Amino acid sequence: MTDAAPALDPAPPGGPVVDDEVVGNVEALVEGGERGMVLNLVADLRAADQATLLRHLPLGAAREVFAWMPGEARSLVLPELEGAERGGLLDGLSTDALVALIDPLDTDDQADVLADIELDQVEKVLVLLEDALDVEALLSYGDDTAGGLMGTEFVAVPASATVAEATEAVREKAATVDPVFVVYALDGAGRLVGVVPLKRLLLARADALVADVAEPDPIAVEPDLDQEEVARVMERYDLVALPVVSAGGRLVGRITVDDVLDVVREEAEEDIQRAVGITGEEELSSSVFAVSRGRLVWLLLGLCGAYVSGLVIVGFEEALQVAPVLALFIPIVMAMAGNAGIQSSAIAVQGLASGDLWSSDLARRLGKELAVALLNGVVLALALALIVVVSGFGEDPARLALTSGLALLVVIVLSTLIGATVPLGLSRVGIDPALAMGPFITVSNDILGLTIFFAVATLLYL
Amino acid sequence: MTDAAPALDPAPPGGPVVDDEVVGNVEALVEGGERGMVLNLVADLRAADQATLLRHLPLGAAREVFAWMPGEARSLVLPELEGAERGGLLDGLSTDALVALIDPLDTDDQADVLADIELDQVEKVLVLLEDALDVEALLSYGDDTAGGLMGTEFVAVPASATVAEATEAVREKAATVDPVFVVYALDGAGRLVGVVPLKRLLLARADALVADVAEPDPIAVEPDLDQEEVARVMERYDLVALPVVSAGGRLVGRITVDDVLDVVREEAEEDIQRAVGITGEEELSSSVFAVSRGRLVWLLLGLCGAYVSGLVIVGFEEALQVAPVLALFIPIVMAMAGNAGIQSSAIAVQGLASGDLWSSDLARRLGKELAVALLNGVVLALALALIVVVSGFGEDPARLALTSGLALLVVIVLSTLIGATVPLGLSRVGIDPALAMGPFITVSNDILGLTIFFAVATLLYL
Known part of the structure; x- marks a missing residue:
């Protein structure tokens, strides 16, 4: 035997294995009713990649493939899907089928899946689940809180236990708790007092006490903490699992880092969506009406704001009649006021x-x-002045250059400061500062910018 | 003994412990030269919180506190700081002092810290480091690649080894590899063939073979993979550690999830910055000139774009002279075209x-x-038409309402489609689609929107 491990092959470093081509092939196979070939193909994929496949198939084909898949694979793919996608696949399944699908999942995933099935089914399914009480408790927490993120799968032993007993506890829970990163040490009242990383458990003597090998002062959070703060805690302290404790210090769950990775991306996406004036949480799978509603609120408010900007311009109608060239600067002032403001607000947010x-x-x-x-402001003002002089606009290009440059400088400075201030102000009074970043800053800076520009122009140019 | 673990106390669930007040107190203590009190206070903080404290202190005070801190704590706080902050603290230290600070760190952190010290020091420090060869190799990879993220600390054994031997390998590396999540199984040629989570190692019989307890087909990436793709792989497969292998399959490093959390946040921040027209990577600690430069590029391009918009308006000067009320719609068209486009582009990005x-x-x-x-578009067109009719603007409000509503509908539809198309097009030709999201879409939609509006208005209203 020359090779040390004949059963194992070197890992092919790889990115995604499901692409356009695979999806197209599977779609064709489903249409042809080639169940066996589809299942062979699907069986070679990891759960996350099966989810990618289902996501990109037309709903009908996805439901067919999902129906064909073996029970365990069907369960495992559910947590990898988005809410609306899960709903599409589970729609119309019987209570028993749902229970069989949901029962094998971690409790946090069970709670997530329940949130996506029809309301009258939830009650029926819930009571039949093995961990019904745990899942019901999890459902009582807000979606965006530590309680909503945590699962109740963890390994905990009394701090007075031995390392051998702790190892035995890991063995007992091995099937339901996966992965295990640490064993939690509890005092007599069930309060969390220490954390034992598996490495320490592996290296300690079997008769050593958990209390002696545990890391003291574990970092923990309460169930009602916002998920953004949860992510910050796990990021700051480089944790892969974060225990959740009740107000009394009792251990009630744990949050794993993979869920927090999703949170960080989700919150960042939410911030971008706020910034461009999308309320709610638009997903690729959201319905046309949900998307429309989410985008329309700010568009309508933006329309009203822009109408006010329009009134400002109309208010200076006389100036425009005397010097029509001033209209040239309307888009410039709006673009610069908006951009400078949104830049400084983005950094603050x-x-x-x-x-x-x-x-x-x-x-x-x-x-x-x-x-x-x-x-x-100075650079842009000089650039604008240069453009005006070179273009030779207006009756007195030099004076127009001076006027517009000066006005632009004032507009840039004020817009930048407003952009930087508003998010900090909102944060201080407890409003999501990302709300400020987009349409709000743009609209208010447009109005302010146009007013300043026309006031300066009227004063210096006319 | 009534309490099971007298040495351990229940964990106080906690957020950050360093706030304005703590920073203010430390600043005052530093000014008073109260070294002992400052050190007591700092000793109670975890490294990440010490970093927060140093970040918010004025540089002089931060350097003083840093100089007072014991050697190990000084090392540990370095990876928690941003580049510019690290540079500020390390500036002027001797080669020996730098070596002593950097040597205890993980190799990936050593490489990061080296990137922030003066260039003529790097060479001198590098050769004196214990892991000089590893660190030099890491420095050769691009910052934003798997190679730039990975450390060379990992535990690997031949797949032919026993579980007892693997456990011994963990023990030998315990001091330098922390945390340990898995043991990697290698074939005779050093190629990665399997992964053994610590749980399996803990539960397996001592004489079992690693080849038999390892999970086969490990997911791995190559060193030159972009960090965004690395993050996606770890997110998709819920990994806490990702092995990095050479083109030949040899294990060369591992990436831990805490670094990937930073990447996800960083990339999201970069996307937002691109979206608001900030080039480079602006950090809170960036210098005024770096910030100015990063923001100015797109502001100048935006100025040119807005100038073109202005020319469009001036081009319709006659229409504006005949019906000055049309100026009212300039900001409305610009705001709606920009917003609708940026919304659809954000979702695509x-x-x-x-x-x-x-x-x-x-x-x-x-x-x-x-x-x-x-x-x-229909809702907004109706809203605009209503506003026009109610306000009674123009000589023929009904016709103006019809004209402006219709023009707005066309503008919204085209802007939305452009916003959705451009990122996908850029992505197909290999350009970062986030570039499209902000100024580019806004500027092009402004020009297009104004042209369409005035064309429709000239046709239907004049």
Whole structure:
């Protein structure tokens, strides 16, 4: 035997294995009723890749493939799907079929799947689940809280137990708790007092006490903590599992890092969506009406805001009649006021989201933004003045260049400072600062920018 | 003894412990030269919280506290800081001091810290490091690749080894590899053939073969894979550690999930920054000039774009002279074209970033966006028409309402479709689609929107 491990092959480093071509092939096979070939193909995929396949198949074909898949694979693919996709696949299944699908999952995933099936089914399915009580408790927590993220699968032993007993506890729970990163040490009242990483358990003597090998002062959170804060705690302390304890300190669940990875991406996506004026949480699988509604709120508010901007322009109608060339600057002022404001607000929102920027940093922040705004304002003002002079617009290009450049400088400085201030102000009063970043800043800066521009132009140019 | 574990206390569930007040107190203590009190306070903090403290102190005070801290704590706090902050603290330290600080870190952190010290110091420090060869190899990989993320700390054994031998390997590496999640199984040529989670190692018989307890077909990536793709792989398969293998399949490093959490946040922040027209990577600690430069590129391009929009308006000067009320609609058209486009582009960019949207989904995507755009366009057109009629603007409000509503509908539909198409197109030719999301879409939609509006208005209203 020359090879050390004949049963194992070197890993092919790989990205996704499901692409357009695979999806097209499976679709054709499903249409042809080639159940065996489809199942062979699906069996070679990991659960996450099966989910990718189902996601990109037309719903009819996806339901067919899902129906063909063996029970365990059907269960495992569910947590990998988005809510609306899960709903589509599970729609119309019997209570018994749902129970069989959901029971093998971790309790946190069970709760998530239950949230996507028809309401009258939820009650019926819930009572039949093995961990009904745990899952019901999990469903009582807010979706976006530590309680909503945690599962009740963990290994815990009294701090007075031996390492051998702790190892035995891992063995007993091995089938239901996967992965196991740590064993939690509890005091007599069930309160969390220490954490034993598996490495320590592996290396300690069998008769050593858990209390002696445990890391003291474990980091833990309460169930009602917001998921964004949960993510920050796990990020800050580089944790792969975070215990959740009741107000009394009793261990009630644990959050694993894979769920937090999803949270970080989700929250970042939410911030971008807020920034572009999408309310709710638009997903690729959201319905046309849900998408429309989510985008329309801010579009309508934006319409009203832009109408006010329009009134500002109409208010300076006389100036425009005297010097029609001023209309040239309307889009310039709007673009610059909007952009400068959204840039500084984006940085403030990011700093607040990562926890690195505190609302008490306002003064320091404004000082820096003022310096940046003055620098950029001067450059942009000179560029605009140059454009005006070169184009030779207006009756007195030099004066028009001076006027428009000066107005632009003022607009840039004010817009930048407003962009930097509003998120910090909102955060201080407890409103999501990401709300400020997009349409709100853009609209208010448009109105302000146009007013300033026409006021300066009326004063200096007419 | 009534309490099971007298040495351990229940965990106080906690968020951050460093806030304004703590920072203020430490600053005052540093000014008073109260070294002992500062050190007591700092000793109670975890490394990540010490970093928060240093970050929020004025640089002078931060350098003083850092100089006072004991050697090990100084090392541990370094990976928790941002590049510019690290540079500020390490500036002016001797080669020996730097070596002492950097040597205890994981190799990936050593490489990161080296990137932030003065160039003439790097060479001198590098040769004196214990793991000089490993670190030098890591420095050769691109910052944003798997190689740039990985460390060379891992536990690997031949697949032919026994579980007892693997456990012994964990023990030998216990001091340098922390945390240990898995033991890697290698074939005779050093190629990765399996992964043994610690749980399996803990539960298996001591004389079992690693080849028999290892999970086969491990997921691995090559060193030159982009970090965004690395994050997607770890997210998709819920991994806490990802092995990195050379083209030949040899194990060369591992990436831990905490680094990937940072990547996900970083990439999301980068996408937002691209979206608001910030090039480079602006951090809170970036210098005024770096910030200015990063924001100015797109502001200048935006200025040029807006100038073209202005030319469009000036081109319709006659129409504006005949019906000055048309100026009212300039901000409305610009706001709606920009917003609708940025909304649909944001969703496309997010779908591409998460890997859920493929560029081949274009047709399906456009169909849905068209439906949304028609729906929202009709609602917004009606709202605008209502506003015009109620306000009684123009000489023929009914016709103006019809004209402006119709023009708005066309603008919304086209802007939405452009927003949805451009990111997918850019992605197909290998350009970061986030670039499209912000200024680019806004500027092009402004120009297009204004042209369409004035063309329709000239045709139907004048």
